[in-house]
Amino acid sequence: MNNVTDLLRSHRSIRKYTEEPISEEVLEDILSTSQWAPSSHNTQAYSIITIKDQQKKQKLSTICRGQKYVANCAIFLVFCVDYYRVHLAAEMNDLSMNIEETNDLVTGAVDAALVGENVLIAARSHGIGGVMIGEIRNNLAEVADLLQLPPFTFPLFGMCLGYPEPTEIPGQKPRLPTPTAIHSETYKTENMIEELAKYEIDSASYYTKRTNGLKTTGWTKQISTYMGNRRNIKLKEFILKQGFDLK
Numbered sequence: 001m002n003n004v005t006d007l008l009r010s011h012r013s014i015r016k017y018t019e020e021p022i023s024e025e026v027l028e029d030i031l032s033t034s035q036w037a038p039s040s041h042n043t044q045a046y047s048i049i050t051i052k053d054q055q056k057k058q059k060l061s062t063i064c065r066g067q068k069y070v071a072n073c074a075i076f077l078v079f080c081v082d083y084y085r086v087h088l089a090a091e092m093n094d095l096s097m098n099i100e101e102t103n104d105l106v107t108g109a110v111d112a113a114l115v116g117e118n119v120l121i122a123a124r125s126h127g128i129g130g131v132m133i134g135e136i137r138n139n140l141a142e143v144a145d146l147l148q149l150p151p152f153t154f155p156l157f158g159m160c161l162g163y164p165e166p167t168e169i170p171g172q173k174p175r176l177p178t179p180t181a182i183h184s185e186t187y188k189t190e191n192m193i194e195e196l197a198k199y200e201i202d203s204a205s206y207y208t209k210r211t212n213g214l215k216t217t218g219w220t221k222q223i224s225t226y227m228g229n230r231r232n233i234k235l236k237e238f239i240l241k242q243g244f245d246l247k
């Protein structure tokens with residue numbers, strides 16, 4: 001154990017914040033630190049848009065199915081997959097960019113996710129909490145319009161940041177039993193069902209306590225119900241329009 005692993009092990013998503021603003025100095029430290037994430041081929045195929053404007057946060061909150069913390073956080077960030085700079089680099093060198101492969105999209109998504117987690121960890125090192133927000137993908141066109149995104153970009157996920165309201169810090173959600181997620185040398189399926197059955201009990205007990213009995217199911221029931229329902233998120237059309245070919 002050390003300071004870094006202690007910090008990582010104490011993670012929980014924070015959705016309730018005090019009124020305290022995040023200073024420019026702290027924000028600059030968080031964001032410039034996050035840029036040190038590794039990046040496939042050093043493409044650095046991401047952008048971060050910071051949003052403090054209350055009206056914009058309100059609009060984004062509506063897009064995110066009314067999640068209140070999107071409007072109530074000190075700063076909302078949008079993490080984009082971004083090949084616009086690569087397009088400019090190609091033009092500068094009299095070349096044309098080719099992002100027709102689905103792999104290009106995956107590369108950008110991994111780059112953006114790595115930077116995103118760096119932001120969250122750097123923020124936490126300053127005593128700030130946050131939660132990532134995938135719901136911005138409910139209406140990519142509206143988000144892109146609001147943020148004036150150029151071609152070859154698309155919004156991947158958002159993040160709320162703010163100083164945690166001390167009385168509203170949730171308990172930590174139990175994680176999957178380690179043997180179901182981490183394997184040595186080869187993937188092991190043995191005992192997975194038994195481990196998941198144990199996890200169902202542990203996680204159900206966690207959710208029952210966290211919701212005062214409103215939610216009594218555990219991870220296996222929740223995730224299979226969630227994944228079994230259509231979520232009707234239309235990504236492909238927008239991503240194609242932004243210049244990705246997904247071949």
Ligand SMILES: Cc1cc2nc3c(=O)[nH]c(=O)nc-3n(C[C@H](O)[C@H](O)[C@H](O)COP(=O)(O)O)c2cc1C
Pocket residue numbers: 011012013014067131132133134135136157172173
């Ligand atoms: C890419 C991504 C998108 C997420 N989107 C949302 C969201 O829209 N709303 C929300 O309340 N939490 C969201 N979360 C937070 C997860 O629900 C949370 O990380 C997970 O339940 C585990 O809980 P913990 O972070 O407190 O340990 C998202 C997390 C990730 C990584």
